[in-house]
Amino acid sequence: MKAIIIDDEKHVREGLLLLADWDRHGIHTILEAEDGEEAVKLITEHRPEIIFTDMSMPRRDGISLLKWLYSADLGSKTIVVSGYDDFDYMRNAIAYKSFDYILKPIEPDVLNETLERAVTEWKEQAHSRNSQAEESRVMNEVKPLYWDQLFSGLCTKKEIPQSAEEKIEKEFGISMTLAEKTAAILPIKAIVMKSFQGDYELAYSALSNMFSGLLRKQNDGVCFRNINKEEELVILFWKNKNVTYLSEEISALIYHSYKINCILALGKRSIDLSEAYDSSEQVYIKHNLLSKQKIVTSNEVDLKPLLHLFDFSNELKWALKSGSAAQAEIQLDQIFTKLINDHTLSLEQIKLWENQFDLLRSNWIKEYEVHHHPAFYSGTDYWKEDGSFSFEKFKEEKKKEFGQLIKFLSNVKYQKEKNNMQQIEEYLQQHYQEDINLQDIADRFFLSREYISRKFKQDYQATLTDYLTNIRMEKAKKLLENPYLKIYEVAYGVGYQNEKYFSKVFKKQVGLTPNEYRHSLTSKP
Template identity: 55%
Template sequence: MKAIIIDDEKHVRDGLLLLAEWERLGIQEVFEASDGEEAKSMILEQQPEIIFTDMNMPKLDGIQLLKWLKETEITSKTIVVSGYDDFHYMRNAITYGSFDYLLKPIEPDALNETLERAVNEWKKQAQKRESTKETTRVINEAKPFYWDHIFTTLISQTPPSSVLIQKVQKEYGVNINEGQCTICLLLLNCRIVKRFEEDKNLTFFTILNICNEVVRNDQSGFCFKNGNQKDEIVILLWKQKSEKTLMERIQKEIEKFTHTKAVIAIGKSSSKLVDAYHSAQKTLLKHNMVDVHKKNHILTYEDITSRPLLHLFDYAEKIKWTIQSGSIEQMDEVINEIFHKLESQHFLSFEQIQDWENQFEVLRKNWLKEYQLSEETTYYNGKDYWDEDGTFSFTKFKEEKTKEFHELIQLLNNVKYQKEKNSIQEIESFLRENYDKDFTLQEIADRFFLSREYISRKFKQQYNETITNYMTTIRIDKAKELLENPHLKVYEISFKVGYQNEKYFSKVFKKIVGMTPNEYRVKVSDH
C-alpha cells in the first residue's frame, strides 16, 4: 500500500512520518507534497490508498483538493489534518467525503487508530469494488450470448414472445413487432476463420463487432450469432433503407480486416420476423455458388434461380460395389460421372452442398457399420471450398469430396484386408491345434463361413503353401519331435500325428525328410 502526506509545513510532514505505524499497517511507501497542486500529479501517478492533507495551504488548499478528489472519483481514504478547529473546515471535509478529521497537534494513539480504520475500510471497499468489477465483467461477457439467444428465439418462434419483444424495445428503442423488417444472412466460410487461426469464437466476436458498428452508426438494426446455425450471422434491419448498400459497407469492412469477401444474402422485407428470416435463408440456400462472385458476393431474393437437387443416394449401390472392389480408379470414374451430371443438369447451391454432405454422412455411417467399424472412427471432412479471396470454388469442392471418397475406400479396404488376414490366421491356428485329425477343405470352409475357393486362394497367398501341404509339414514336424522318444513305436507316432496307416506315414515322412522314420530316429540318437 501507499500513502501521501500533503502539508506546507515540513515539520508536520516529518511528525506524521515519525509517529504513524506504517509498516505494521502494510504501507510500504509514503510520499510528500507541500501543497494541493503538487499533490494532484503525485496522486494520479502513484495512486496512494491513504491521503493525509492539511486544509490551509497555498496554491490549492485542502477544500479544493477534496473537491478535486471527489470529482476525479479517486477511491483513496482521505484524512484531514488541520490546526483550525473550525466547523467550516469540518463541514467541507464531510461534504467532500474525507474519512476522518484530525486536529494539530496530533496524538500518536489517535493518529494510528484513525489510520488503521482507514486502511481496513479501504481494504473492505477495495474487495467490494473488485467483486463488483468481476460481476460487471461477467455480465458484459455474457450479454452478447444473452441477446444472441433472444434474437435467435425471435426469428424461429411463431408468434414471437411479447416478453422478448418488450425486452428488445427497452434495450434498442424499437418495437420489431410493428412495421417491416429485413433479415440478411452472413456466412462465415473457412477462409475467414483461418484469418483468426481457426479460432471460431474470436472470428464471431470480431465479425459481429464489425457488423454491429456499421448498423449501429446507421441506427438501423442489430447483428447476432444464430444459435441454431453454426456458421451464420444474422443482420436484422428495422429501418427501411438501401439494404444492399449497407451490406456492401459491411462486406467492405470485413474485407479490409480479413482480406476475404463474405457472402451475404438479403431476404425480403416482412412484418413477421420468421418470414423475413426464411426468405433470407432461401436466398442463401438457392443461389448457384459458382456464380456468386459475379454478383460481388451480395445475394438478393429476386435473383434466386432453382434446379432439382442431385442425390448421392441414387448412386449408393454403384458406390458400394466400387468400395468393395477396392479400386481407386473405379471410384474416380464414379465420382467423375456424378460431378459431370452435377455440372450439366444441376448446380452447386448451399442447399445442394448440405444435401450432399448429409447424404454422404448417412452412407458413410452405414458402410462403417457394415464393416463393423466404430462410429467414433475419425475421418476427413472436407469443407474448404473457397479461394483465398472468399470466392466459392467448384474445383476445390470436387477435390474435397474426392478426398473424402478416397479416404473412405482406403479405410474400408484396410478393414476388409485385416478381416481376411485374421480369418486365414484363425484357420492356420485351427490346423496347428488339430493336426492329428482329418478335415476336408469343405469342412473347414463350413466352420469359418467362407468359400473353399476363397480359403485356398488366400491361404496360398499368405503362407505360400496349399492347406494340404501346410498340414503335412505340421504333422511331419511333430513326428520328428515324437521320434526323439525311444519308447514310442513308429505306428503309435503315426496315429498321434493323424495317419491311420503306418506305411503311408513312412512313405510321406521319407518323401519330405529324405529318410524313413526309423533311419531318422537312429540319426537323432547318434547325436
C-alpha cells in the same frame, strides 16, 4: 497503502510523521508536499489513499486543493489539519467532502483515532467499489449472452412473447411485432480458423462488437450469435432503408480486417422474425457456391433439382467391385460434370451428397459382411484460404473418400478369399481319409469349382487334388513305420479303397512301393 502530508511548515510535517502510527494501519509510503501545487502532481502520480492537508498555503491553498480533489473523485480520504478554527475553512471542508477536520496543535490520540476511522472507511468503500466493478464486469460479460439467447430463441418462434417484446423495446427502442425485419446469416468458421486460431468465443466477441458498433450508430439493428447453430452469426436489420449499405459495409469490414471472403446471406423482409430468419437460411443453404457474390439474396437462389447419389449407386458399386481407383474416378468425373451442368452446387446439395454417400458406404460394407471397420475419412475441406468455395477441393475430397473405401473393400475381399482357401486347406488336413472331390468342396464352401481351382493353386502352388495326395502320402509314410499294419490297412487309413491304386500313387510320389519304403526304414543303421 500510501499517505501524503501537505503543509508549508516543515515541523508540522515532521510532527505528523512522528505522531501517527502508520505501520498499524498498513501505511508504508508517506509522501510530503509544501503546497497544493506540488501536492496535485504527487497525488496524480502516486494516488495515495490518505491525504493530510493544511488550509493556509502559498501558491495553491487548501480550499483550491479540496475543490480539485472533489472533482477528481479519487476515492481518497482527506483529513484537514488547520491552525484556524475558521468557519469558512470548515464550511469548505464539509462542502468538498473532507473526511474530518482537526486542529493544531495535534494531539496524538485524536490523530490516530481519526486516521483509523479514515483507513477503515476507505477499505469499506474500496471493497464496495471493487464489488460494484466486478458486478459491472460480470454484467457486461453476461449481457451479450442474454441477448444471444433471447434473439436465437425468437428465430424459432412464430409469436414473440410479450415479456421479450418489452425487454427489446426498452433496450433498443424498437417494437419487434411492428417493425419489418431482414435477417442475414454470416458463417464465421473461415474467420475463426484463419484469424483466431480456432477460438470461437474470442471471434464471436470481436465480430459482434465490430458489427454492433456499426448498427448502433442509427439503431439499424442488432448482431447476435445463434446459439442453435454452430459457427453462425446473425445480423438482424429493423430499419430496412439501410440494409444494402450496411451489408456492404459489414462485408468490407470483414475483408479489410481478416482478408476473408465470407458469404452474407440476406433473406426477405418480414414482420415475422422467424420467417425473416428462415428466409435467410434458405438463401444460405441454396445459393450457388460457385457464384462470386459476397452478399447473396433470394435472387441468387437457383431452384434446379438436387442431384441424388443414389441414382448412380449401381455404377459406383461396380467401380468399387473392380478395385480400381482409376475406374472410380472416371465414374465420379461423370457425376461431377452432370452436377455442374444440370444442378446447383449449394450447401444443401453438398449435405445431400454427404448423407447419401454415408448410407451407400454403409450398405456396401454390409454386402462384404464387415462388422467392424476403422473410422473412415470424411472430406469436408472445400474452402480456399480466403474463405471462398473451391470446386477442385470438393472433387479431391470426394475422390479421396472413394479411394479409401476401394482400398478397404479390396483388402476385405482379399482377406475373405485368403480365409476361404485357408479353411479349405484345413478341411483337407482333417478329412483326408474321406472320399473328397472338387465338387464336394465347392458345395461345402459355396464357391465355384473354377474359382477354387484357380485360387487354391495361386495360394498353395498346387492343385487341390495334388495337395490332397501329398497329405495322404505323408500320412501313409507315418503309418508304414508301424510294421504290424498291412499295406491295405495303410491304404484304407489314408483314404484309398484300392490297395493296388494306393501302391501305384505312392510309388509315383515317393519313388518306392510301400513295401520298399518300409524295408528302407528297417535297413537304416
